[in-house]
Amino acid sequence: MHKGYLFVFLGLLLVITVIPAVLVWIGSDSSPTLADSGATKSVDEQKWKVRVFLTEEQRVVEIPLEQYVCGVVASEMPADFAMEALKAQALAARTYIVDRMEKGNFKDMAEWGEKAKSAYVTDTVQHQVYTTNEKLHREWGNKYQQNWKRISEAVAATKGEIITYQGKPIYAAFFSTSNGQTENSEDYFNEKYPYLRSVSSPWDETSPKFLQQQSMSLTQLIGKLEKSLGIKISLSASTGEPLLKVINRTQSNRVAQVRVGDKLLSGRKVREALNLPSSDFSWKITGDRVQITTKGYGHGVGMSQWGANMMAKQGKKVEQIIKYYYHGVDISPIPDSSSVG
Structure with missing residues (x-):
């Protein structure tokens, strides 16, 4: 009889201590405790x-x-x-x-x-x-x-x-994949930070996001730019200029300025308007289709x-x-x- 009571008591103790702890963890919105790295560094969790x-x-x-x-x-x-x-x-x-x-x-x-x-x-x-x-x-x-x-x-x-x-x-600043080199901050964000300087990053060529291609009609491309930037682009051929032309590139070979029809646009604006992976882009026009090739993924800074x-x-x-x-x-x-x- 005494032994039976002992087993009942131990079972109740287990229920009282373990199950509530499990329920609290399951119902919590917060993450489990951080793994113990042995570090003694402290952070004021009430403040931060x-x-x-x-x-x-x-x-x-x-x-x-x-x-x-x-x-x-x-x-x-x-x-x-x-x-x-x-x-x-x-x-x-x-x-x-x-x-x-x-x-x-x-x-x-x-x-x-x-x-x-x-x-x-x-x-x-x-x-x-x-x-x-x-x-x-x-x-x-x-x-x-x-x-x-x-x-x-x-x-x-x-x-x-x-x-x-x-x-x-x-x-x-951080990003996924470079085109082989990171970007100077002022070439994308306009503000120059002394610690955000362009450096070689050759390892990125092994990234699955390093080289990508997409295709759209010229009409779609112009439509996206006009809608996103709130402008009207003229593609008049009378000037004799190519419809799309890179004017200059940054130190890291990303597009700084590009002429689209009669408008001069920044590489960043074109990238964001067309939702391109990177501002290092080039294109090939065949008929009414534009094939765009990009290198890297992200702003590059x-x-x-x-x-x-x-x-x-x-x-x-x-x-x-x-x-x-x-x-x-x-x-x-x-x-x-x-x-x-």
Whole structure:
């Protein structure tokens, strides 16, 4: 009898302690605890909470900094990339949000509606792509535990660290794949940053996004440009000029200016209006069809994610990757004196 009571007692104890913990984890919107990297770096989680506007759900959530960084890394870089590349992505993601929160300029949130005004960032490419833990479960399926372990290890290994230039967080621009060389910041964003200088990135040629082609009619091309840019383009042949002509290219061989009919346009505007993967583009006109070839994927400024991955596979460490793509920078703890908002 006593032995039977003992078994009942142990069973009840198990129910009381284990099941509630499981239910709490399942019902939580937050991510599981970060993997223990053995690091002693600390972050004031009460101070550094990120307010994110979830565009699909039309609501604002408040997330501890390191969990937010996990959600960004999981969204912006494949989980099977090399660990040192994932660490580099974590540093870039954390630096971006710390810089934005310190500056406290969130005026652009108003364009997302009244509900978004209290947030610091959206979960879109306008800022940094962020995915909730619930969505990651759905997207990764049975690879969730494996992928989350890698992401959380990379984030934990860089916990509380950002990329700085002369003691201040940088604008940590990054993109998928270069055309073999990164872009000077002023050639795409108009603003010149001393740490965003063009560098060779030959590893990107192995990326599946390095070379792409698409075709459309000349009428479609002109229509997209006119609609996006709010202009009227004349294709009069009387001038004797080609309908489409590159006027000049940037240092990294991306299109700086292009003439389309009677209009002179920037390569960036054409890229965005036509939704091209890159501003390194060329074309071939056959009859009424235009075949456009692009090299690279993304704006080309800052760290190439594919280049970072290949550098890591060749044995480069996170600090080497960061200092290669961002000139003259340091990897530093978030300053205690930093102010949020």
